[in-house]
Amino acid sequence: MDLFEYQGKQYFARYGIPVSAGDVATTVDDAVAIAERIGYPVVVKAQVQVGGRGKAGGIKLASDAAEARVHAGNILGMDIKGHVVRRVWVERASDIAEEYYASFTLDRAAKRHLLMLSAQGGVDIEEVAAKDPGAIVRLHVNPIEGLSEAAARAAAAEARIPERAQAGVASILVQLYECFTAGDCDLAEINPLILKPTGEVHALDAKVSLDANASFRHPEWDEFAATVELDDRERLAREKNLQYIGLDGTVGIIANGAGLAMSTLDVVNQVGGSAANFLDIGGGANAEVMAGALEVINSDQKVRSILINIFGGITRGEEVAKGIVEAVSRVSLRAPIVIRLDGTNADEGRRILAEAGIPESVLTSKPTMLEAARAAVAIAGR
Amino acid sequence: MAIFVDERTTVLVQGLTGGQGRYHGLRNRAYGTKVVAGVTPGKAGQDVEGIPVYDSVADAVAATGATASFVAVPPKAAPAAILEAARAGVRFVVCITEGIPAQDEARTFATLQRDFPGTRLLGPNCPGVISPGKCNIGITAGEIALPPSAQGPNVGIVSRSGTLTYQALYELKQQGIGVSTCVGIGGDPVPGTSFVDCLAEFEADPETHAIMMIGEIGGSAEEEAAEFIAANVTKPMSAYIAGVTAPPGKKMGHAGAIVSGGKGTAQGKMDALRGAGVRVGLNPTEAGSLMAEIVAGLRR
Numbered sequence: 001m002d003l004f005e006y007q008g009k010q011y012f013a014r015y016g017i018p019v020s021a022g023d024v025a026t027t028v029d030d031a032v033a034i035a036e037r038i039g040y041p042v043v044v045k046a047q048v049q050v051g052g053r054g055k056a057g058g059i060k061l062a063s064d065a066a067e068a069r070v071h072a073g074n075i076l077g078m079d080i081k082g083h084v085v086r087r088v089w090v091e092r093a094s095d096i097a098e099e100y101y102a103s104f105t106l107d108r109a110a111k112r113h114l115l116m117l118s119a120q121g122g123v124d125i126e127e128v129a130a131k132d133p134g135a136i137v138r139l140h141v142n143p144i145e146g147l148s149e150a151a152a153r154a155a156a157a158e159a160r161i162p163e164r165a166q167a168g169v170a171s172i173l174v175q176l177y178e179c180f181t182a183g184d185c186d187l188a189e190i191n192p193l194i195l196k197p198t199g200e201v202h203a204l205d206a207k208v209s210l211d212a213n214a215s216f217r218h219p220e221w222d223e224f225a226a227t228v229e230l231d232d233r234e235r236l237a238r239e240k241n242l243q244y245i246g247l248d249g250t251v252g253i254i255a256n257g258a259g260l261a262m263s264t265l266d267v268v269n270q271v272g273g274s275a276a277n278f279l280d281i282g283g284g285a286n287a288e289v290m291a292g293a294l295e296v297i298n299s300d301q302k303v304r305s306i307l308i309n310i311f312g313g314i315t316r317g318e319e320v321a322k323g324i325v326e327a328v329s330r331v332s333l334r335a336p337i338v339i340r341l342d343g344t345n346a347d348e349g350r351r352i353l354a355e356a357g358i359p360e361s362v363l364t365s366k367p368t369m370l371e372a373a374r375a376a377v378a379i380a381g382r
Numbered sequence: 383m384a385i386f387v388d389e390r391t392t393v394l395v396q397g398l399t400g401g402q403g404r405y406h407g408l409r410n411r412a413y414g415t416k417v418v419a420g421v422t423p424g425k426a427g428q429d430v431e432g433i434p435v436y437d438s439v440a441d442a443v444a445a446t447g448a449t450a451s452f453v454a455v456p457p458k459a460a461p462a463a464i465l466e467a468a469r470a471g472v473r474f475v476v477c478i479t480e481g482i483p484a485q486d487e488a489r490t491f492a493t494l495q496r497d498f499p500g501t502r503l504l505g506p507n508c509p510g511v512i513s514p515g516k517c518n519i520g521i522t523a524g525e526i527a528l529p530p531s532a533q534g535p536n537v538g539i540v541s542r543s544g545t546l547t548y549q550a551l552y553e554l555k556q557q558g559i560g561v562s563t564c565v566g567i568g569g570d571p572v573p574g575t576s577f578v579d580c581l582a583e584f585e586a587d588p589e590t591h592a593i594m595m596i597g598e599i600g601g602s603a604e605e606e607a608a609e610f611i612a613a614n615v616t617k618p619m620s621a622y623i624a625g626v627t628a629p630p631g632k633k634m635g636h637a638g639a640i641v642s643g644g645k646g647t648a649q650g651k652m653d654a655l656r657g658a659g660v661r662v663g664l665n666p667t668e669a670g671s672l673m674a675e676i677v678a679g680l681r682r
Contacts, residue, residue, distance in 0.1 A: 108601045143488040214483035259543020262624040269627040311548045344523040
């Protein structure tokens, strides 16, 4: 789950990381009221989960109420690379002496936490990595040992962050590491991490991605989940607890397992079709889950055929078949189903489908993934 | 021969009295796996269709001498269950649990590495391992795997994706090709066993004559495997990478399967594997057909 900047800053603040005083607004009046409260100059920042906000005109400095009103009015509702701005973050403008970069992620190859630190912040870190890789210090942290203040200080020195800022940077790195680990982040990034002329170090931006698997121990994440922007199909899928990603094609896809679902997309694409979605019903899905999945696919106006690709492991064929029979009786499907069913109890599943008396115009069965994909693509193209 | 598990492997199931543990534990036993014990704290003295249940892994190992553990407990309890098995001296642990927080996985792996280097963890969030005809630990439907033949050639399979593992077994069975061992390493961020671990074992296993590998987008495990193959693997290989059509930046179910910043793409992985001499199919069926060609070549 990716957080908006303002949520990331609020999350950072929980772990003691210094951020600018500010608040979030959804209306121009609220934005001006926040600016009046915290004092000028303020920065009005579009809250969208896409890079290049500044270049798109989504970040503006205001030195009085009139300017704050104009900027908030322009930015709210602005479309930045397809993301409509629904909120602005208004914060006290900071004087900047220098800009750095700091982040923690999990390095899958090393199976260790990875700190990336650079004295070149405020720009796209991928560009720094491409142009001047030596400018980024990479430090692996053993998850059961953690990051000490001394190691953080050494990393700051190695990154050639000036002496006067090293203690402040090290202190924030330790706090950011705590936020990353105890806060169950996939990514915790500060870019830029700034040094003020007064000598304080401070997070000017926040990029946080949370690990959804850890939500059981973070009740405070509920408010973040409420602001996740989904289309109608994705919202329905989420209500039904399904792994769904909306795409633009015409073949609705239901598969069990992320790998098989991705593979199904690939095969549909290879035989000349286009997938309307990615939908993984997961392991151990029962009849109710399958019926729910069909309802979600059915809510997509573009779907012309539905391809169900099930290879049973935990998922049992007879449960899948029962779900399809139930869904067909409950929902009026907008498109015909092509199914390929194999694995655990597939024979039983195929028998249930055959005995349900569903007409061939509604459901056909194919023995392989490739044949099923061809049939579904042919129907979608009719 | 086979890798990781064979007819001598004796298995205890952590969570045998739970829904998943019971279902798959009994299925594994019905397949012929020596499932000798279950572990559920507070349920010592009970049995699940004749399989005795113990309070702790240590008790189960002391009573039965189990050499492997099958962890089928919920995400909150799984890290502790894995470490309990390692502490009790179990050297091979299979964890099928889906949804363990990445931070917990990282700590669990680091703890195993530091304190129990003799224990191999397979998973979490993996389908398990099957040496067809000998031993099946996990959720694979055993009947889709063809046992290896004495004269060969037989194929070893290693896969990052659960359902695609079954798909691979199925494709090979359609072609009449026996499988020495099929390992599902799982798609989570910190898998206990990597492609490289499995490739090294297959390379050393006399019963394995060719290797099929199934990867997916995200991370760099396939690129690392390609490097290892180029330097160390002499047996012929075919491969498939899922996610050619995945949109960038979207998480496709597996935490591991995310394409960002042009890294970890299916194309990049396929190129790396081809560069290492692996024959790469564009879908699972094609990878199966390529393996059939490889096997036909070995038979001549």
